Amino acid sequence: MxxxxxxxxxxxxxxxxxxRRSPAPGPGQVRVRVGAAAVNFPDVLVIAGEYQIKVPPPxxxxxxxxxxxxxxxxDVDSVAVGDRVTGTGIxxxxxxxxxxxAAGLARIPxxxxxxRAAAFGVAYRTAYHCLRSVARIRAxxxxxxxxxxxxxxxxxxxxxxxxxxxVTAVAxxxxxxxxxxxxGASHLIDHTTGDLRGTLREALPEGAHAVVDPVGGRLSEPxxxxxxRGGRFVTVGFASGVIPQIPLNLVLVKGIHLLGFQFxxxxxxxxxxxxxxxxxxxxxxxxxxxxxxxxxxxxATAALRKVADGKAIGKxxxxxxx
Numbered sequence: 001m002x003x004x005x006x007x008x009x010x011x012x013x014x015x016x017x018x019x020r021r022s023p024a025p026g027p028g029q030v031r032v033r034v035g036a037a038a039v040n041f042p043d044v045l046v047i048a049g050e051y052q053i054k055v056p057p058p059x060x061x062x063x064x065x066x067x068x069x070x071x072x073x074x075d076v077d078s079v080a081v082g083d084r085v086t087g088t089g090i091x092x093x094x095x096x097x098x099x100x101x102a103a104g105l106a107r108i109p110x111x112x113x114x115x116r117a118a119a120f121g122v123a124y125r126t127a128y129h130c131l132r133s134v135a136r137i138r139a140x141x142x143x144x145x146x147x148x149x150x151x152x153x154x155x156x157x158x159x160x161x162x163x164x165x166x167v168t169a170v171a172x173x174x175x176x177x178x179x180x181x182x183x184g185a186s187h188l189i190d191h192t193t194g195d196l197r198g199t200l201r202e203a204l205p206e207g208a209h210a211v212v213d214p215v216g217g218r219l220s221e222p223x224x225x226x227x228x229r230g231g232r233f234v235t236v237g238f239a240s241g242v243i244p245q246i247p248l249n250l251v252l253v254k255g256i257h258l259l260g261f262q263f264x265x266x267x268x269x270x271x272x273x274x275x276x277x278x279x280x281x282x283x284x285x286x287x288x289x290x291x292x293x294x295x296x297x298x299x300a301t302a303a304l305r306k307v308a309d310g311k312a313i314g315k316x317x318x319x320x321x322x
Contacts, residue, residue, distance in 0.1 A: 001019070001020055001021070001022050001095060001096040001097045002017055002018070002019060002020075002095070002096050002297055003017070003018055003019075003020045003060045003094065003095035003096065004016075004017060004060060004061060004062065004094035004095065004297065004300045005017070005018045005020075005058050005059070005060060006046075006047045006057050006058060006059055006060075006061050007057055007058045008057050008058075009047070009048055009049030009057060010047065010048065010049075011047075011048065011305075011308070012044065012047060012301050012304035012305045012308055013301055013305070014047065015047065015061070015300060015301055015304070017297065017298060017300070020060075020095070022097050023097060023098065023099035024071075024099065025071055025072065025073045025076075025099045026073065026099065027073055027075055028073060028075060028076060028101050028102060028103065029072075029073050029076070029099050029100060029101055029102060030069050030071065030072045030073065030076055030079060030099070030100065030102045030105070031069070031070050031071040031072075031097055031098070031099050032065070032067045032068065032069055032070065032085060032087065032097065032098050032099075032100060032105075033067050033068050033069075033070045033096065033097055034065045034066070034067040034093065034095060034096055034097060034098055034320040035065075035066055035067045035068065035114030035115075035118075035319075035320060035321055036065065036066050036067075036114040036115045036117070036118040036119075036294075036317050036318065036319055036320060036321075037062050037064060037065045037066075037093040037094055037118060037317065037318045037320060038063075038064040038065070038093075038118045038119055038121065038122070038123075038151075038315055038316070038317055038318075039062075039295075039300075039303045039304060039306075039307050039312075039315075039316040039317065039318060040063055040064060040122065040123075040151065040307070041150075041151075041239050041307055041308075042063060043061050043062060043063055043094075043304065043307070044304055044307055044308040046061055046063075046090065046091060047061050047304070051090075053090055055090060055091050059091050059092075060091055060092050060093075060094055060095050060098075061091050061092075061093075061094050062091060062092060062093025062094030062095070062318075063088055063089060063090060063091065063093055063122075064086075064087075064088050064093055064118060064121050064122050065086065065087055065088075065093040065098060065118060066084070066085070066086045066108060066114040066115075066117035066118040066121075067084070067085065067098075067114060067320070068082065068083070068084050068085070069081050069082060069083045069084075069085060069105075070097070072102065073102075076102045078102050078103065078105075079102050079105055079107070083107060084107065084108040084114070084117075085105040085106060085107055085108060086105065086106050086108055086117050086118065086121050087100050087104055087105045087106070088104065088121065088122055089104070094297070094300055094318060095320070096297075096320050109279060109282065109283045110283075111283065112282060112283065115291060115294065115317055115319070116282075116288065116289055116291075118315075118317055119289035119290075119291050119314070119315035119317060120282055120289045122151075123151035123152045123154075123155045123289070123315065124155045124159065124278060124282075124287070124289065125263075125275075125278065126152050126155070126236060126261070126263075127152050127155035127156040127158075127159050127212070128155075128159050128274055128277070128278045129261070129263065129266055129271070129274050130156070130212060130234055130236055130261045131143075131156060131159055131160055131163060131165075131210075131212065132163070132270070132273075132274050132277070133266050133267075133270045133271075133274060134232075134234050134259050134261050135210040135212060135232050135234045135259075136210070136232065137160060137163045137164075137165050137209075137210060138163070138164065138165075139163065139164025139165070140164060140165075140166070141164075141165045141166070141209040141210060142165070142166050142168070142204055142206075142207070142208040142209050142210075142228075143156075143160045143165040143166065143167050143168065143208065143209065143210050143211075143212065144167075144168045144170065144200065144204070144208045144210070144211040144212070144223055144226055145157050145160065145167060145168070145169055145170065145180075145185075145211075145212050146170045146211065146212065146213045146214065146215045146219050146220075146223055147170070147171065147213075147214045147215040147219075147239055148169035148170055148171040148176065148177070148180045148185065149169075149171040149172070149173065149175070149176025149177070149179055149180065149312075149313045149314070150176075150214060150215075150239060150310075150312065150313075150314075151312070151314060151315050152214040152236060152237070153169075153171070153212075153214055153215075154176075154179060154180060154183065154290050154313070154314045155289070155314075156212045156214075157169050157180045157183050157184065157185050158183040158184065158287050158290075159281075159287065160212075161183065161184035161185070162281060162286060162287060165209075165210075166186045166187075167180075167184065167185045167186055167187070168185065168186065168187035168188075168189065168200070168203055168204060168208065169181070169185035169187065169188050169189065170189045170191050170196065170200075170219065170223070171188075171189075171190065171191070172190065172191060172192050172310065173190065173192075174190065175313060176313055177189075177190060179290060179292075179313050179314065183290070187203040187204070189203065191219060195222075196219060196222040196223070197222035197225055197226070200222060200223065200225075200226035201226065204226055206228060207226060207227055207228025207229070207231060208226050208227050208228065208231055209227075209228065209231055209232065210227075210231060210232045210233075210234065211223045211224065211226065211227060211231070211232070211233045211234065212234050212236060213233065213234065213235050213236060214236040214237045214239055215237075215238070215239050215240050216235070216237070216238035216239070216240050216241075216242055216243055216244050217238070217240030217241070217242035217244060218240075218242070218244070219240070220233075220235075220244035220246065221244060221246060221247070221250075224246060224250060224256065225250060227254060227256050228254075229254050229255050229256075230254075230255050230256070230257070231254070231256055231257070232256075232257045232259060233256055233257065233258050233259065234259045234260070234261055235258075235259070235260050235261070236261050239310075246258070289314065289315055290313065290314030290315065291314060291315050291316075291317055292312060292313040292314050292315065292316065293306065293312070293316050293317070294316075294317045294318075294319050295316070295317070295318055295319070296318070296319055296322035297318055297319070297320055297322070300318055303316050303317075303318055
């Protein structure tokens with residue numbers, strides 16, 4: 001089988017394509033023929049050796065895939081050969097086949113192809129659980145989304161609109177803001193063209209109910225200042241590469257709630273409710289992932305470079321069948 005291999009830590013250009021043996025499933029595992037894999041910013045960090053979890057090279061990068069089960073271990077009964085599934089992990093997805101624990105797989109709903117399934121997974125689950133259970137978005141809320149052109153950000157725009165919020169999208173280009181507008185954002189702010197704090201105050205004179213921040217860096221503080229008293233600021237990640245220093249006096253004076261999103265912190269009943277609601281949104285076509293580019297495996301470097309440079313809009317995919 002063909003696979004992307006990271007032989008040493010470095011930029012996306014360090015990777016290469018190799019022929020490898022198909023992986024054999026160990027106890028509790030299945031072998032999946034990968035149809036599509038999503039390219040995410042953490043993949044860039046793993047290849048660079050800058051992620052919070054370091055994987056010793058050489059390794060096959062890639063953290064999110066969709067495909068078909070082609071072999072199962074003797075002790076697996078939760079899935080069967082022929083089942084279409086999605087899965088995630090730290091590495092391994094940028095290959096024609098992957099061996100993964102069966103317990104971590106989710107079945108792809110009928111009528112959803114591999115591309116949509118791979119693009120929908122982590123970004124949309126992160127955004128929806130974040131909005132529903134942490135930001136506690138309700139109809140009529142004013143919601144600010146930072147990084148609104150990225151995978152999680154654009155998903156948060158779409159899903160925030162579905163939950164009835166009025167969404168202010170903050171992004172770094174007219175192209176990204178155009179995508180956010182197409183999915184229902186009411187206010188569009190290019191943070192590269194002026195003072196974000198002043199622009200947010202002008203757009204939301206009464207303040208926002210919630211901010212979702214997958215970016216960090218210099219955008220966080222002005223976005224936090226845009227909150228009304230009792231507002232909720234949810235940090236999801238630091239795609240900018242910079243962890244912000246938040247003045248705690250703002251939290252005290254405005255009674256702001258600073259919250260972090262992690263899947264494991266969700267109450268089980270809310271987690272299952274959110275998953276059911278999100279699956280319905282996908283299967284009914286109320287929400288579809290924005291896929292801005294699909295690359296063959298041989299162009300994995302170009303796909304990773306586009307994500308690394310912050311030029312991706314929505315999701316970038318690798319097609320493992322091409």
